Amino acid sequence: MAQLLAAEPSGVAGAVARAMERSAPGSGASWYGGDHADFRGGVFLREVIGVQVVIQEGAAAGPEAMAGLPPRPGGFTGRDRETADLLRALDPAGTRPAASAVLVASVSGLGGIGKTALAVETAHLARERGWFPGGILFIDLHGYDREPVTADRSLRTLLHALGTPPERMPTTTDERAALYRSTLAVRTRERGGVLVLADNASSADQVRPLLPGDSRHRVLVTSRDRLPQLGARLLPLDELGAEEAYELLDCALRIADPHDGRVGDDTGTSDRLAGLCGRLPLALQIAAALLAADPGKPVSELVAELAEAHDRLDHLDDGERSVRAAFELSYRRLPPEQARLLRLLAVAPGPEVSDEVVAALVGAGRPPVRDQHALARAHLVETGRTRGWWRLHDLVRVFGAGMAARAEGDAARARVLRHYLERARAADAHLKPHSEAAEETGPFRGRAEALAWFDAERAGLVAAARWAADRHLAADAVRLTGALCEYLDWRRCFDDAVAVCRAARAAAHQAGDEAAEAAAWNRMGTALRGSSRLREAYDAHRRARDLHHALGHDNGEAMAVSNLGNILGDVGQIDEAVEAFHLALGLFRRTGDRHSEAGVWNNLAIPLRKSGRVDEALDALRAALDLYRETGDRPREGRAWHNYAVALNARGRTAEAVTACLDSLDICEEFEDWHGAARTLYALGVVHETAGDAERARARMTQAAEAYERAGSPEEAEQARRAARLTGPAPTGTPTPAAPPARTAGSGPPGPRPPGAPGNAGP
Template sequence: MGGIGKTALAVEAAHRARAEGWFPGGTLFVDLRGYDDDPVTADQAVLALLDALGVRDRDLPPTTERQYDAYRALLAERQDRMLLILDNASDPSQYVPLLPGTDHHRVLITSRDRPDALPVRLIDLETLASDDSVALVARALHDTDERDERPGCEPDALHELADLCGHLPLALQIAVGMLRRRRHRGIDSLVADIRDAGDPTAVLDHGSPGTDLYGRSLVIRPVLETSYRRLPPEQARLLRLLCLAPVAETGTEAIAALADVETEAVLLLLEDLAAAHIVTPVRPSDGTAPDMRWRLHDLVRVFGAGVVAGDARLREEGEAARERVLEFYVRWAAAADRRLRWLPGMAEPERFMDRAQALAWLDRERAGLVAAAGWAQEERFADAGVRLAECLGMYLYWRRYFDDWTAATEAARDATHRAGDLLGEAIAWGNIGLALRGAGRTREAIDAHTRARNLYQAAGDRHLEAGAWNNLGNALRQVGRTEEAIDAHTRARDLHQAAGDRHLEAGAWNNLGNALRQVGRTEEAIDAHTRARNLHQAAGDRHREGRVWNNLGNTLRQMGRTEEAIKAYGKSRDILREFENWYDEGRTLENLAHVHNAAHRPAEARSAYLQAAEAFTRANAPDRAVQARTRAAELPA
């Protein structure tokens, strides 16, 4: 893409190659100005090349055809190999006529466009890695003034500056120039300016220090504008809309919904944009994902969003596109959620044949789904954003993405509150409570569940109120308020029984058993867990049955019934593994290790701890994995 550093890399490569003696015949350089309003033609460039080769004035052939003949003849006669750099080409017609008629010499071409029709070797340049971006800025400042200690004193600000520049060499070069100018101010001052502006190009272009070593203006926006203006209308429209997608990397299906274009047609357009280095195709690391993904550079996204914001017609086009992609996400997130919650006897969800397919799709689309749920803050997208947030709860809990869950549900809470939707706001508060408890913020979770309960009571929904009591009881138990937890779970159980909801009644029995065990009422706890297990079995809910077996094992272990506890944990482990519930499997294996350790079986305990560590790693719980490995290492050999 523009500003990636193509010319700088080509020139540096040429200098190093000359130093190594690769091109004793020298180097020829022509700037074709391919993206200017008046690009250099091949006919103009050949005159410059002939001049560099010593052919000028009276020696210059009178016709263009003879000029090309003379140029090729000179190169063919040269015994010493030469390097020809044809820089900044926008079309093959600018450089194809300039290629030598011999393979003795070498040619290096830079362009923003991929010449896929030509048999040339292609070298794609990406933005710099984060550490390389930081090193570039630090070294440039040090080379100017070795007393400049800002990079070493402000490492966090330096990394943020590199991020804000999108790791684009042109933007980094401009930032370095601005920091040189404001040498008595910290790096954080420039970071603050860019962050406050919300558009890095506005700050960097305004403070640009002038021109680079090649006499080119150090500005970003005109580089992006020239690439955009060259696009055919359909590609330009797709780029504008893609800049409005929830995140920088999006799948083909979602882009097709955004643009209201068939998938095959949008794929062709995306490939054209990729050939112009405006979007970057992202291939899955394992090669198994069925939906190709596409990434936009952050500065391109800001530029495209600015183009849309400046035109009323384009703004309405953009809002309609955002509605389409949000509905796309809602449809398939709802289908995936139904698959995760599916029990025998329920209708089969569309698209996703099993849990693995649903989870794989949600994993790929997570960033976009969460960001799109945040659109609930905008009135036009509030209803769909709230629905999307509700669809993501089970998945985000399952994968333990509690920060994402909190962000999505807070947007839903605010939207439902503005609309005066008591039930919707109560649901959002309940989900916030679950996310907060998962993140270890239990006291805040208690407040959230209390708010949810009160809103359900105000709305007169006793069924949903029961769920709030159950969630509140779990949070209360976690902070040691066990008697209150027992009361909350009992209320939940009674309300579910009154409603005839055996499935949710089972959950209340299970949680009640945990609270009873915590206060030493183990016989009652066993009865509660047994009731929960039987109800889940009757409903065909093997996943929740697996979790009950773990809790039953805990109670049996507390009573000293070791062998029965081991069997219970084994049943729990097998079921949770079947459902790929790695976190709960890790907890069960940890409990199994505890009981083996108490029974003086160090080998079995060590094995269980190590299996728990592996499960926690897969569950995105690295702290628990480290803890399990540490306990395994502490056991006697």
């Protein structure tokens, strides 16, 4: 035992004295003749007076436990980039000077994301490279358990691992921290740097006492929270990529049985399994364990169980590991307001939500920014595609929705629907001509802002409109559908339009609202035609016509009849199409709907031209152009100019056709109608080809291909490129009809709109 010849100082000074008592020569105090300590060069936290320490010869050091690093994770795969980044941070021979070396690296991410596996794998790689000859210390801080490891306990554990016997263990946290740093300093000089792996920390306070005082050491921390307070190199982990998730599943099964090829035998189903697991490593490992426990079970059977489950997390449990339990550890640490926000975000529509939707969810005038960022630091919420947008991991969404009470979730959805309906109606007003609702005092200052808002919120709007299946939300959801259809058609989002209209139709039918049901059938038919599902579209418009006729709604019946005319023209029944359009014109004249009448004239011109009645087609298009100018619908006037150019070219009036194309192109570009611009550029190319100018024709068709790509129509873009390659001078006296590429899914805008929406320019 060491003998104190003077009163033993207490507190930190006592810890330093006791540390010096146990240290070897060169540890910060120089020893002479066995009874004299020279403390020059030592670091002290308090004044030390009159201390003399004598070491008893033959005193043995305590046993060390420096081999506590867990074994390498079996089946570790992926994370190549993250592993490389972490190794660069830990490299003791890095390019940064010692004074600015990165002492701490912090791996953070959602529970089950694979933080510990990455940290342990990287620590093994570092040891193999001989980077930390002083050894590797591992400690699990249990930061998310009900009783996390305190600094006092973690220091005691690490000191014991470093060889400090129980009888020499300081009694206070500060003393233990001082001894810990002193012991590491000795070890550095004797053996080299040490890596401390502190797993599962929940706060910076848990880690700070474990930081060495020497930059030759490194500390590697894992946490579900970002820990920027430590001045650490931050490495957030996301879910695995699709290929990495597939490899993890396959590797985990083959560890259990090298001949198990179920994952590789059905890659498509295995990819779906990975998606249902949110590509979360813990969920993937559990799924693999469930398959390994039942060797005869096809992957498709587990996929069906997960896909059909009311709560996927019920199935992601192998008896020892549970995704739900992993999330609960994080959830129960949240303050009440953050926990409520997580629950409400889980019932939000769409894959991402904006700040304005978050504010609606919580029922406040502004979003709870502090709580949002706190959840993001805890990796329970992720930032979206841009600032001010937020998303949840798929399985966190399932967890949060399961934690929300029914009444709480219904109230939040109702608030979001009201918010969306108000904004969507204001935005929709800017897409319609001469709308009194489109006031500059509203939330949007013009058409461009309205379209930008629709574009940003589209996924959420569509998801919210589909809430029409919920009786408590149906009324507002059906109204929201009505405010979306003009935009969805303009952006050619036909599949989305079909989905929301189908939900609105079912809700209206259940409520016995025949007028709303008829309008929904008509809107759905328009969207189905845009998707080239002509048989379904015809049936939908026929149902709409019959319902409107029974109700005595002439305007609605006219819309449906005109839309039936479009489909009849599409399938080559020209005479029947012309008859339908004339019937619709009579009904619209009776109701005085001049704008929808313009749409019918525009659409009537198509079958007239196709049947060789070009002069009648030109007369119809002049009537459409006059009415569009009268009603102030510039975007559809631009589409009518396109059709006028096509008819002029068919008549052989190529110079006038070029002028009409340019007028159409100006309007399309003014209103960012990229698909309309693409069709007009293609038509312009055909006009030049008719005139024998192959070079200009090829240039315009190439521009059309680029515009089709911009409009999200790659098939039409390829058709335009193919036409450009084949373009050559036309034989004299044989004009080529100007037409866009062959009709594909959604090419050419559909016909007149359902009640309350303007007619359109037609294909």
